[in-house]
Amino acid sequence: MSGTLPGFGVIIPAGGAGKRLWPISQPNHPKFLLDLTGSGRTLIQQTWDRLVPLAGADRMMVVTGAGHRDAVATQLPGLEPANLITEPGPRDSMAAIGLAAAIAQRRWGDLVVGSFAADHVIKPAPGTAGDAVADRVSAATMSSAADAGPGRASGAALAAGLEPEGAAGLELEGAAAPGAAAIGGGEGFAGAVQAAYLAAQEGLIATIGIEPTSASTAYGYISAGDPIGLVGFDQIRFVKAFQEKPDLTTATKYVAAGYRWNAGMFVFRASVLLRWLGQLHPEFADGIGQLADAWDTAQRGATAKRIWPHLPAVAIDRAIAEPVAALGAMATVPGDFAWSDVGDFDSVAQLVPDGSVQLGAGPPPVLEDSPGALAVSQTTQLVVVAGLPDAVVAVSDGVVLVTRRERAQGVKALADRLGDRV
Amino acid sequence: MSGTLPGFGVIIPAGGAGKRLWPISQPNHPKFLLDLTGSGRTLIQQTWDRLVPLAGADRMMVVTGAGHRDAVATQLPGLEPANLITEPGPRDSMAAIGLAAAIAQRRWGDLVVGSFAADHVIKPAPGTAGDAVADRVSAATMSSAADAGPGRASGAALAAGLEPEGAAGLELEGAAAPGAAAIGGGEGFAGAVQAAYLAAQEGLIATIGIEPTSASTAYGYISAGDPIGLVGFDQIRFVKAFQEKPDLTTATKYVAAGYRWNAGMFVFRASVLLRWLGQLHPEFADGIGQLADAWDTAQRGATAKRIWPHLPAVAIDRAIAEPVAALGAMATVPGDFAWSDVGDFDSVAQLVPDGSVQLGAGPPPVLEDSPGALAVSQTTQLVVVAGLPDAVVAVSDGVVLVTRRERAQGVKALADRLGDRV
Numbered sequence: 001m002s003g004t005l006p007g008f009g010v011i012i013p014a015g016g017a018g019k020r021l022w023p024i025s026q027p028n029h030p031k032f033l034l035d036l037t038g039s040g041r042t043l044i045q046q047t048w049d050r051l052v053p054l055a056g057a058d059r060m061m062v063v064t065g066a067g068h069r070d071a072v073a074t075q076l077p078g079l080e081p082a083n084l085i086t087e088p089g090p091r092d093s094m095a096a097i098g099l100a101a102a103i104a105q106r107r108w109g110d111l112v113v114g115s116f117a118a119d120h121v122i123k124p125a126p127g128t129a130g131d132a133v134a135d136r137v138s139a140a141t142m143s144s145a146a147d148a149g150p151g152r153a154s155g156a157a158l159a160a161g162l163e164p165e166g167a168a169g170l171e172l173e174g175a176a177a178p179g180a181a182a183i184g185g186g187e188g189f190a191g192a193v194q195a196a197y198l199a200a201q202e203g204l205i206a207t208i209g210i211e212p213t214s215a216s217t218a219y220g221y222i223s224a225g226d227p228i229g230l231v232g233f234d235q236i237r238f239v240k241a242f243q244e245k246p247d248l249t250t251a252t253k254y255v256a257a258g259y260r261w262n263a264g265m266f267v268f269r270a271s272v273l274l275r276w277l278g279q280l281h282p283e284f285a286d287g288i289g290q291l292a293d294a295w296d297t298a299q300r301g302a303t304a305k306r307i308w309p310h311l312p313a314v315a316i317d318r319a320i321a322e323p324v325a326a327l328g329a330m331a332t333v334p335g336d337f338a339w340s341d342v343g344d345f346d347s348v349a350q351l352v353p354d355g356s357v358q359l360g361a362g363p364p365p366v367l368e369d370s371p372g373a374l375a376v377s378q379t380t381q382l383v384v385v386a387g388l389p390d391a392v393v394a395v396s397d398g399v400v401l402v403t404r405r406e407r408a409q410g411v412k413a414l415a416d417r418l419g420d421r422v
Numbered sequence: 423m424s425g426t427l428p429g430f431g432v433i434i435p436a437g438g439a440g441k442r443l444w445p446i447s448q449p450n451h452p453k454f455l456l457d458l459t460g461s462g463r464t465l466i467q468q469t470w471d472r473l474v475p476l477a478g479a480d481r482m483m484v485v486t487g488a489g490h491r492d493a494v495a496t497q498l499p500g501l502e503p504a505n506l507i508t509e510p511g512p513r514d515s516m517a518a519i520g521l522a523a524a525i526a527q528r529r530w531g532d533l534v535v536g537s538f539a540a541d542h543v544i545k546p547a548p549g550t551a552g553d554a555v556a557d558r559v560s561a562a563t564m565s566s567a568a569d570a571g572p573g574r575a576s577g578a579a580l581a582a583g584l585e586p587e588g589a590a591g592l593e594l595e596g597a598a599a600p601g602a603a604a605i606g607g608g609e610g611f612a613g614a615v616q617a618a619y620l621a622a623q624e625g626l627i628a629t630i631g632i633e634p635t636s637a638s639t640a641y642g643y644i645s646a647g648d649p650i651g652l653v654g655f656d657q658i659r660f661v662k663a664f665q666e667k668p669d670l671t672t673a674t675k676y677v678a679a680g681y682r683w684n685a686g687m688f689v690f691r692a693s694v695l696l697r698w699l700g701q702l703h704p705e706f707a708d709g710i711g712q713l714a715d716a717w718d719t720a721q722r723g724a725t726a727k728r729i730w731p732h733l734p735a736v737a738i739d740r741a742i743a744e745p746v747a748a749l750g751a752m753a754t755v756p757g758d759f760a761w762s763d764v765g766d767f768d769s770v771a772q773l774v775p776d777g778s779v780q781l782g783a784g785p786p787p788v789l790e791d792s793p794g795a796l797a798v799s800q801t802t803q804l805v806v807v808a809g810l811p812d813a814v815v816a817v818s819d820g821v822v823l824v825t826r827r828e829r830a831q832g833v834k835a836l837a838d839r840l841g842d843r844v
Contacts, residue, residue, distance in 0.1 A: 366840060368836075375824075377822070380820075381817075381818075381819070381820055381821055381822050382820060382821045382822070382840065383821075383822045383824070384821065384822070384823045384824065384825075384836060384840060385824045385825070386823075386824070386825040386826075386829060386832070386836060387825050387826050387828075387829045387832075388810070388813065388824060388825065388826060391810065391813075391824060393822065393824050395803075395822050396803075397803070398802075398803055398804060399803055399804045399805075399806065400799070400803050400804070400805045400806070400815065400817050400822055401806045401808075402797075402805070402806065402807045402808070402810060402813060402815050402824055403806075403807070403808040403809050403810065404808075404809050404810060406809075407808060407809045410808070410809075414790075414806060414808060418788060418804065418806060
């Protein structure tokens, strides 16, 4: 991949204990620091790997807690130390992303920022061209630089520089890279980010809606409305509504109706996010602004101490995405790649075909006559699973958890009840 | 319990790694040293506890390997140091029991000896009077002291002092202890041992046949023939044959035919056992005799070194019980108590109603929505089993084994294949 998206920066909020992955993911070793899928790279490293080609290493920013600062720095040697933002304390995603966006704006100018969780897994969907298309698309977007405030997008300025969806077949006769396909037409993660980037250039807050592979009850859903009006990019649509995690019946209806999974990926011009925050939560925005102003000065510590504890602990979904969608200024672009929030052991099992994950110094777990089972070990113990299909075995220094995949969502409740015994 | 059986000694062979209980039972911590049933006493301590009232502490002998000598001494403070016999090396049960019997004979005279494995569990059968009957029976047997060589028993001398089977109802009008029942009529372990003791006094080798509670394929079976002829004790019968561990169809037939489980408990006059050994395996008997002669002298070590490695490694069942049964000189008495050889995790699960066993310093395993499951831990880890009925979870410092009870017999094969990885 040769080119980055012009004026694009990335924020990676790296937090959350992942209690559904207890005892593997715990506050002192959260899942984003672990190679839960046995890929050789931890989740935050995988996140870095897929975003750094789009933003460039000097436009990558990570927001994490003080306890994970050193581990993140070690795992991401390409991250500039100044761009490793230590949260003054855990305050949920709005404060973390808002602060990072405000700092980014002050350091990098009013660029388009994408916020991507540090602990999700993305793989190319089977049969797609993958990210090879990114070169062509980023070259094309070099000519587009329209700025816009919150409000309905016109699309005219950008559409001029890009292939419209229906014209993809022409590529074969033109000078573009082989294997190229239109934006949003199955070209993987990078293509979806680029489509979201286009929507963000139009002044919208964009989110990627993942094509569901099941009627999952573990995810929220997005229903899409009309196209935003970017000529040739009808797949970029307004968000009609965000739906909470549904029950199975409702999830089945959502999938049948074409709703998509809400992956919590947001792409926006920094000024647009902060303007919406100011409009919807003025004191919050004011606090974030003061802290960002002080961040690169000697007043950082004192300002953080004064402001941070009083910021609301609220998710960006609740603070921004839902109200802005209701106001008609959220866009969604389709993501037709395999995605997982690695939210529970069932998700992990889907990502690990042989079911064997060793995160520590011990031998790889051995599974016999146990199709669909997952064994994750962080210890030197040999883990053996025999004759238990769909079992989940998770071994840490303090805990041996044995359950079944269909009870994976219930692990958080177990952790809440039993976690203090160890 | 007030009285011991006159002229009765006990041998407890304590050996065997118990590979079906891997990784909990291992060569360096075999199951007899563990409190596998959560009773507060290890298996060898429980064995001691139920036999010392019958023999007296100074007539208790344990034969074990050098590696377990210290642990046995620590666990059994009542055992006289001289009666803790260290096997010169692992040589199976005939050598161990033969040597112990020969040493016992030289130290204690030609008494009746019972050999009982160190790693079995016995509980009173539901609704029985338990061992309370022992007082009455042992008082009665004080008057019986008939000696006899191998051959058919007359029974006359002994029968005089004991209640015959059909007369149990008379107890209620007599002076005997309340709750008493006739020998072999459901009075538990002590009563069965005493009946075996009577048969041994008659010159027979006696074994206790356990009333089966299932058509188990994990045990060998005993078929009984005619009563040995002890008047009033028709339940003491000749062994017709010993049957190897059967398949399920055969086991079902055995149970229907009234066969009993072979618990490997043998009771015999020391001279009788050694005479049979001399008759069937003259060189073996000669070696055992020489070593026993040297045992309490300065020549013990040298003699052991010279003789022990050349003794056949053979089970007493094969060397003595089977051929002697064929020659018509083995007796069997019924044992109507709950017995288990604790041979695999399914057996352990049957003995632990709540399924939770902690052998180490950690918290007790927690089982939720997992009826019939068993979790045994030797570590400080909290073991949690949720939603897995009949699961087996066994956690040692080196291994976490997760399987199902119906695969319990297969654990030895797993251990053989995987044991060297840890």
